[in-house]
Amino acid sequence: MTLQERIFAGKGTIKADLALTGGKIVNVNTKEILQDDIAITGGIIVGIGDISDKIGDDTEIIDITGKFVSPGLIDGHVHYESSMLTLTHFAIAAIRHGTTGMIIDPHEIANVLGxxxxxxxxxxxxxxxxxxxxxIPSCVPATDLETSGAILDTPTVTSLLYNDGVVGLGEVMDFPGVLDADPGKLDMIEETLVLGKRGDGHCPGMTGSDLAGYLCAGISSDHESLTYDEAIEKARMGMAVMLREGSAAKSLKEFIPRLIEDGVALDSFFFVSDDRHPEDLIAGYMDAHVRTAIDLGIPPIDAISLCTINTAKHYRIDHLIGSVSIGRRADLVVLNDLEKFTIDRVFVSGSTNGSPKPVYPAEAFDTVRFRNIYPEDLCIKSDTPVEANIIVAVPDEIFTDWRIENLHPEGGILHPDIDRDILSIAVIERHGKRGSIGKGFVSGFGFKWGAFAQTIAHDSHNVIVTGTNVEDMA
Amino acid sequence: MTLQERIFAGKGTIKADLALTGGKIVNVNTKEILQDDIAITGGIIVGIGDISDKIGDDTEIIDITGKFVSPGLIDGHVHYESSMLTLTHFAIAAIRHGTTGMIIDPHEIANVLGxxxxxxxxxxxxxxxxxxxxxIPSCVPATDLETSGAILDTPTVTSLLYNDGVVGLGEVMDFPGVLDADPGKLDMIEETLVLGKRGDGHCPGMTGSDLAGYLCAGISSDHESLTYDEAIEKARMGMAVMLREGSAAKSLKEFIPRLIEDGVALDSFFFVSDDRHPEDLIAGYMDAHVRTAIDLGIPPIDAISLCTINTAKHYRIDHLIGSVSIGRRADLVVLNDLEKFTIDRVFVSGSTNGSPKPVYPAEAFDTVRFRNIYPEDLCIKSDTPVEANIIVAVPDEIFTDWRIENLHPEGGILHPDIDRDILSIAVIERHGKRGSIGKGFVSGFGFKWGAFAQTIAHDSHNVIVTGTNVEDMA
Known part of the structure; x- marks a missing residue:
């Protein structure tokens, strides 16, 4: 719709496509629940209240008397690649869970395709x-310890920031670089601020003067707080704190009771998933956040605000989404029950239909490119016994531990030791670049035979292969 | 300060200019009041809490134990020209009233100097x-019924929107133009939205479908509500509602008790003055808004939020001002008493000193340019009695009334009639353009002799002269 058409739709000169009548609107602007009709034209909410002058012969009218209407939920920070789905399929899967908006940080795709x-x-x-x-991902590659598929240098990042639909700079996980005033990172941040956009943070465990330095750099949010005390310090210092409940890290059940106990206003907080694995996405998405928050004692309207208006205001898109307001997109969740947040149906831009399936270009496929790997490529050679560093994987944790074990070579090669749960591990560069292979030992998987490899390997997404013997690994 | 210097100041590598110790901070982020020290460097808040590592030999330390620290107050919408002061002098006068921030709409200057x-x-x-x-003023001239000093056409307005420090498009008082989809106005609004900035509204008495049309145009705020019911409808529909208490219009005492009664969340509201005449500015400014709100029953921290963080968030400058947060400007109001909002001292960008006096170019002076006026220029001629429309000025109201009176000519001229309080009035074009003179009669001033003229004449600011006889008027 042109702006003129929108105005005429608001005035009622152009009749509505759709009217939802009799519902109780969850008004996150005034924190009230009020029964009102809603008129929708061209995917936009064009009337609330008396919409009789907007009803035409072709207006579809849906009676939702007795039901509630929530703004569509927003995931304030997600790397959707963790869902193993394309963006389109992820978005469609999200809709059934009332999640119609997302702030995505395509960090993984950037690491592969730049x-x-x-x-x-x-x-x-x-x-x-x-x-x-x-x-726009700010830290590609995330490390210089391995080879990524691409580099997003500062000029590339800053130019991408200018796109419509880009609301800021992705989590600046290189916080040491920021605190050391790395010129490239500072240029990215300054450009972001000049554009009036947001610079997302990533600063687990950061407090005190380091946090002050990071905030002084213009970073405006964080989703990595390890403890409640860390999160509340960040909020008090003026940071937007993302309450994360994803497939990996979870914090709602720890943080929300403390927030309620402390009587803290929730304006500076919003809900994010960070990552949503496919099996979890089937079970629920931001609707699960809302239900958890309500169960933990947050009033429904505040729980809904935590993934609608709060998020939209933070990213400065509250004129587009985040509330059931006139002129905003008709992203609406019709609820049978407010307290239980049971979803009746979901409208995305005024429609219950999905999105068209995209066609991706050839270059987006076949991105795993490396030469043939032979068992001897994966061996670690030694003629003498060694005290070896062993990576220790910890279940349900992002961080790994380590321990030292004595390994004895056989035939000049250090072998895995299944009895001690010491497996071989290798990282194989798969972007068709250096072809290098990093090798080591890992514990915690407990394999008794065979090997396992994947390219989901944050952040450069090379091939990681782990196994009980190099033949199976190759 | 460069971004690097700010970061190092946050980390404590660069020592603070100023430390305020022992104060209780009004934290509008979490709506808490917590005792904490504050470190300030280069006009920026660089530390809150333990700031010991930021104290150097040259750090000035001010003990404010027992006092409160509020964010500097913001007037969310003001035509500062009504103060009769230059911007610099207005800003300095505002500081003593804790008002360190303003969203100005220099509509009057634009009407004279373009x-x-x-x-x-x-x-x-x-x-x-x-x-x-x-x-950026959107409606210059505001009317085609008189001659203004300048025209801000659409290309000029849109180009001005790009300036740093410009946060949006000034009140689009031509709401009929918007509702009729005037292409020039729509172009201005679209450019504003593309830039992620705000389009201020001006829509007294507007409700229902007209309001829907205006909101669909992308207008995001209004400060002209005539009644509470109108204001709350606007807030519910998704508009930011400015609560105005200025020298002309006043609404706090009517609206706030109703907002409290309805239990409405105040997130969508903020305080503005619109106009502040010099005698009122001496008495108080946004501090008076806060005190009035507290007197009417709003908790101090919420009253303060209504002219700090709420305003900053609306105009998307909350990364710069609006809270006592790290990385924000050190615009701070130290209070002896929170409930009474009694001001101890005010810091603007970390300083209690004023701003340098500006030097204006010659063209900003002597803008009143018209030929000599003679009594006969101001006469209304008639050979027969007439039923004349009389403008009726109403005390303390912006709108005028009117009545019809019979006037009898003497010597071919219609004269004022002091007994019936009918005075002559004329508008003399003073921009050195057409030199035209509009003439009529006015009631309500009650002059018994003489005449009075001024160039404060919204919106084109021509000379308005009123008097008991044309000789004195000339």
């Missing part, structure tokens, strides 16, 4: 009904 | 310690 990947994401966003906004 | 006037304002803002942000 700027071309971001361009593809931005293009895909355009075709989606869901309200997807993009943060 | 783009050159706006450029001068933008330049003056740069030199001020106070946190002044500019809305």
């Amino acid at each position: 700027k071309r990947g971001i361009d593809l994401v931005l293009s895909e966003v355009q075709d989606l009904r869901s309200s997807i906004f993009v943060m | 783009k050159r006037g706006i450029d001068l304002v933008l330049s003056e803002v740069q030199d001020l310690r106070s946190s002044i942000f500019v809305m």
Whole structure:
């Protein structure tokens, strides 16, 4: 719709496509629940209240008397790649859980496909009904210890920030670089601030003067707090604190009771998933956040605000989404029950239909490129016994531990030891670049035979292969 | 300060200029009051809490134990020209009332000096310690019924929107133009939205479908509600509602008790003055808003939020001002008493000193230009008696009334009639353009002799002269 058409739809000169009548609107602007009709034209909410002058012969009228209408939920920070789905399929899967908006940080795609990947994401966003906004990954590669598929240098990042639909700079996980005033990182942040956009943070365990330095750099949010005390310090210092409940890290059950106990206003907080694995996505998404928050004692309207208006205000897109308001996108969740947040149906841009399926270019496929690997490529050679560092994987934790074990070579090679749960591990560069292989030993998987490999390997997404013997690994 | 210096100041590598110790901070982020020390460097808050590592040999330490620290107050919408002061002097006068930030809409200057006037304002803002942000006037001239000093056409307005320090498009008082989809107005609004900035509204008495049309145009705020019911409808529909208490219009005492009664969340509201006449500015400014709100039953921290964080969030400058947070400007009000909001001292960008006095160019002076006026220029001629429309001025109201009176000519001229309080009035074009004179009769002033003229004449600011006889008027 043009702006003129929107105005005329608001005035009622152009009749509505759709009217939802009799529902009780969860008004996150005034924190009230009021029964009102809603008129929708061209995917936009064009009337609330008396909409009789907007009803035409072709207006579809849906009676939702007795039901509630919540704004569509927003995931304030997600790397959707962890869902193993394309953005379109992820967005469609999210809709059934009332999640119609997302702030995505396509950090994984950027690590594999670079700027071309971001361009593809931005293009895909355009075709989606869901309200997807993009943060430009700030730290690609995330480390110089391995080879990534691409580098997003400072000029590339800053140029990408100018795109419509880009709401800021993705989590600046290189916080040591920020605190050391790395010129490239500072240039990215300054450009973000000049554009009036947001710079997301990533600062687990950061408090005190380091936090002050990070905030002084212009970083405005964080989703990595390890403890409640850390989270509340960040909020008090002026940071937006993302309450994360994802497939990996979970914090709602620890943080929310403390927030209630302390009587803290929730304006500076919003809900995020960070990552949502496919099996979890089937079970629920931001609707699960809302239900958990309500169960923990937050009033429904505040729980809903935590993943609607709060998020939209933070990312400065509250004129587009985040509330059931006139002129905003008709992203609406019709609820049978407010306290239980049971979803009746979901409208995305005024429609219950999904989005068109995108066609990806050839270059987005076959990105795993490396030469043939032979068992001897994966061996660690030694003629003498060694005290070896063993990586120790810890269940349900992101961080790994380590221990030292004595390994004795056989035939000049250090072998895995199943009895001590010491497996071989290797990282194989798969971007068709250096072809290098990093090798070591790992404990914690408990394999008795065979090997396992994957390219989901944060953040550079090379091949990681683990096994009981190098033949199976190769 | 460069971004690097800010980071190092946050970390404590660069020592603080100033430390305020022992105060109780009004934290509008979490709505808590917590005792904490504050470190300030280069006009920025660089530390809150344990600031010991930021104290150096040259750090000035001020003990404010027992006192409170509020964020500097913000006037969310003001035409500062009504103060009869330059921007610099207005800003300095505001500081004593804890008002360190303003969203100014220099509509009057634009009507006299046009783009050159706006450029001068933008330049003056740069030199001020106070946190002044500019809305670009959208309706210059405001009417085609009189001659203004300048025209801000659509290309001029949109180009001005790009300036740093400009946070949006000034109140679009031409709401009929918006509702009729006037292409020029729509272009201005679209450019504003593309830039992620705000379009201020001006829609007294507007409700229902007209309001829906206006909101669909992308207008995000209003300060002209005539009644509480109108204001609350606007807030519920998704508009930011400015609670106005100025020298002309006043609404706090009517609206606030109703807001409290209805239990409405105040997130969508903020305080503005719109106009502040000099005699009122001496008595108080946004501090008076806070005191009034507290007297009417709003908790102090919420009253303060209504002219700090709420305003900053609306205009998307909460990363700069609006809270006592790290990385924000050190615009701080030290209070002896929170409930009474009694001000001890005020810091603007970390300083209690004023701003440098600006030097204005010659073209900003002598803008009143018209030929000699003679009594006969101001006469209304008639050979027969007439039923004349008389403008009726109403005390303390913006709108005028009217009545019809019979006037009898003497010597071919219609004369004022002091007994019936019918005075002559004329509007004399003073921009050195057409030199035209509009003439009529007015009631309500009650002059018995003489005449009175002024160039404060919204919105084109021509000379308005009123008197008991044309000789004195000339």
